Amino acid sequence: MPPSYTDDQIVYAVRDGLIIPAQLDRMAQGMIDLVNKTRAAMSIDNYRFDVDAHDEVAHQAAIESIVMLKNDDAILPLNADPVANPSATPQKIAVIGEFARTPRYQGGGSSHITPTKMTSFLDTxxxxxxxxDFAPGFTLDLEPADPALESEAVETAKNADVVLMFLGLPEAAESEGFDRDTLDMPAKQIALLEQVAAANQNVVVVLSNGSVVSVAPWAKNAKGILESWLLGQSGGPALADVIFGQVSPSGKLAQSIPLDINDDPSMLNWxxxxxxxxxxxxxxVGYRYYDTYGKVVDYPFGYGLSYATFEIADVAVAKTGANTATVTATVTNTSDVDASETVQVYVAPGKxxxxxxxxxLKGFTKVFLKSGESKTVTIDLDERAFAYWSEKYNDWHVESGEYAIEVGVSSRDIADTVAVALDGDGKTQPLTEWSTYGEWEADPFGAKIVAAVAAAGEAGELPKLPDNAMMRMFLNSMPINSLPTLLGEGGKKIAQFMVDEYAKLSK
Structure with a gap:
């Protein structure tokens, strides 16, 4: 797709023979075909939808997206909603942060769209x-803090039973057009949180951000933390439903939250x-690095708290094919709160x-359970669940062997592990004089030839290969055409014998 305002360059390129006219015709015809394909859907008579129904879809999607990171002293849910808690004495609430009034509901750049309606948390x-009581506390830009806004926010917090602080990244801090150079939120927001926490110990932070932010530096100042991301046009009602307990939060982190930006492996190259x-x-990438190399993280991939508690038991795996399996587990809601839990299945390869x-992560399912209810969940693992992309075969490849199946609720909260043995896909590469001795030993045909070399060595028909550990290490990693380096003329005989025998066996 050429950049904007370059039409004249395309005309000149065709005129000068740099673009073949037939190619330009094909590209233009593709656009015409797309317009014709969508014309019926976009016509005034046919293009109709229910705005309220679509808004409810946005509402439910937002609810599912909210991840509760922290809930010390069960500070959430709040009891200030007279409909949800008609008999409770309402808590006095302070709402601080401009995001509560002016939500960041979508990303920057070309992701901008016009919503059919927009409902902020304050609207809700x-x-x-x-x-x-509301105080904006800060402006949604990267300008320095406003002392007057900070003072107003602190005074508002002093008079409340609980403070809901809406913090996050303003649009100027992240976009598709540039890289972030820090995981931290704007310093003025962190400073305001410290001042508010000094005035009121009951603080819940509600985050608005399109990409992960550091939590550890300021988490001590909040009893509760909700990671709400960018919630779309119905984010206000969704947050209210979770904060006031109409629904239990059930979102899980699709990204690990590291303790420090320098813990991420991409920092070696960026x-x-x-x-x-x-x-x-x-x-x-992400949890695949942190978990493999034992890096401590703030919150692991797949993490997310709930107002309910759950138990996973009876984990089992059944082989359904040469390289496929089905995993089952029983999930029980062990609390008095109706809620959803997401069962996650991780595959751990052997050698x-x-x-x-x-x-x-190779499979997951979200299950809704009423208080005390149990359900059996089933997750199928196809061949790709066990495969890796092989440069050697230029294809997906499943090795034979035993794989561990881990079932849990995050990448670091595994309830149980079971094993399954797979046949492998049987892919082999032709062996040549450039294949290592170790590759010959691992190949079905090559292993027979290696055994024949050993037997011929014992019989005196070929030079005997050294069997001490150090020499074996050399052998396993070197192409067989390098055997003369170790064995002289005898190594040449062994290599030729192996190549000749392979030609016979692999016909």
Missing amino acids: LAERGIKA PGEEGHVDYGEGVF ADVARPKHE
Whole structure:
């Protein structure tokens, strides 16, 4: 897609023979075809939808997205909603933070869309008749703190039973067009949180951010933390439902929250040099790195608290094919709160020919359980769940062997582990004189030939290979055409014997 305002360059390129006219015709026809395909859907008579129904979809999606990170002293849910708690004495609430009035409901740049309606948290409180004192506390920009706004916020906090602080990243701090160079929130927000926490110990932080932010530096100042991300047009009602207990939070972290930005493996390569960036971490991205190398994180991948408690038991795995399996487990709601839990299945490979993570999420399911209810969940694992991409085969590859199946509620909260033995996909590469001795031993045909070399050595028909540990290490890692380096003329005979025997067996 050419950049905007470059149409004249395309015309000149066609005229000068740099673009083939037939190619330009194909590209233009593709756009015409797309317009014709969508014309019926976009017509005035046909393009109709229920705004309220769509808003409810946004509402439910927002509820499912909220992750509760912390809930010390069961500070949540609050009892200030007269509808949900008609008999309770309402708590006096202070709402601090401009995000409560002006929500960041979507990302920056080309993700901008126009919502059909927009309901902030303050809008929701007004609609539901929930009383709260509000102070913006800060501006949604990267300018220095405003002392007057800070003083107002602290005074508002002093008069409340509990403070809801809406903090996060303003749009100027993150976008698709530039990289962040810190995981921290704006310093003025952290400073305000410290002042408010000094005035009121009952603080719940509600985060608004499109990408992860550091939590550890300020978490001591909050009894409760809700990671709400960018909740869309119905984020206000969704937050109210969770904060006041109409629903239990059930979101899980799709990203680990590290303690320090320098703990992330990408920092070895970012921001790059001399016009390029190497993605040097390979498959060791996110939790795959943190868990494999034992890095301490603030909150692990898959983490998320609930107002309910759950127990996972009776974990079992049944092989359903050569390289497929089904995992079952029983989930029980052990609390008096109706809520959902997400059961996560991680696959941990055994010894592999390539570098693989300690484990990888390969399946999950969310189950809603009433208080005391139990259900059996089933998660199918197909062949891809056990495979890795092989450069050697230019294809997905499943190695034979035993795999550990871990079932839990986060990448570091595993309830039980069971094993399954797979046949493997049987893929082999042709052996040549450039294949290592170790590769010959691991191949079905090659193993027979290696055994024949040993037998011929014992019989005196070929030179006998050394069997001490150090020499074996050399042998296993070197191509067989390098055997003369160790054995002279005898090594050449062994290599030729192996190549000739392989030609016979692999016909």
